[in-house]
Amino acid sequence: MNLPNKITIFRLCMVPVLLAVALIDFPYHWCVTVTVYFFACMSDKLDGNIARKRHLVSDFGKLMDPLSDKALVMTAFAIMLSAGYCDAVCMSLMLAREFLVSGIRMIAATKGQVIAANKFGKAKTFLQMASTGLVFLSLAIGEGVAINYTILHIAAEIMFWVACCVSVLSGIKYTKDGWFLIETK
Numbered sequence: 001m002n003l004p005n006k007i008t009i010f011r012l013c014m015v016p017v018l019l020a021v022a023l024i025d026f027p028y029h030w031c032v033t034v035t036v037y038f039f040a041c042m043s044d045k046l047d048g049n050i051a052r053k054r055h056l057v058s059d060f061g062k063l064m065d066p067l068s069d070k071a072l073v074m075t076a077f078a079i080m081l082s083a084g085y086c087d088a089v090c091m092s093l094m095l096a097r098e099f100l101v102s103g104i105r106m107i108a109a110t111k112g113q114v115i116a117a118n119k120f121g122k123a124k125t126f127l128q129m130a131s132t133g134l135v136f137l138s139l140a141i142g143e144g145v146a147i148n149y150t151i152l153h154i155a156a157e158i159m160f161w162v163a164c165c166v167s168v169l170s171g172i173k174y175t176k177d178g179w180f181l182i183e184t185k
Contacts, residue, residue, distance in 0.1 A: 007047035014040040034136040076132035097171035127163035
């Protein structure tokens with residue numbers, strides 16, 4: 001297994017760690033949460049850069065990289081939802097998009113094809129990671145301090161809805177591009 005794929009597996013392994021540090025109440029758990037989330041998110045950029053630079057792009061990476069991103073981001077959304085910082089409608093739309101695109105990728109795999117992430121999908125992932133990261137950062141900054149970090153929450157909410165719109169548009173693009181795989185004659 002090459003290095004980018006090991007980094008992808010690392011990101012997937014960070015999902016239960018993120019869940020544990022966010023949901024178990026201990027002193028400065030939001031500080032630990034934002035740190036874990038930051039390193040997990042940065043691993044996404046790192047594995048992609050290494051894979052492209054060293055020509056280590058693999059079918060495993062094309063499939064597992066977006067899946068590990070989904071697992072990480074959707075776990076962050078679930079944490080935010082449980083903490084009251086995530087709109088359920090927006091999250092539902094993004095989840096529906098993830099299932100749709102994953103379904104298209106599974107159909108493609110049964111036909112011997114791999115659908116890699118496109119620029120629209122990468123922008124969606126960046127916006128999702130940035131918006132959830134902002135919420136975790138504001139919770140970490142506000143931990144133990146009697147200051148309300150509303151501006152970060154507002155910025156995160158706006159980014160969250162932008163991410164939702166980009167997610168829906170991305171889902172439409174993946175569906176349009178992969179429709180030939182779904183059609184039966």
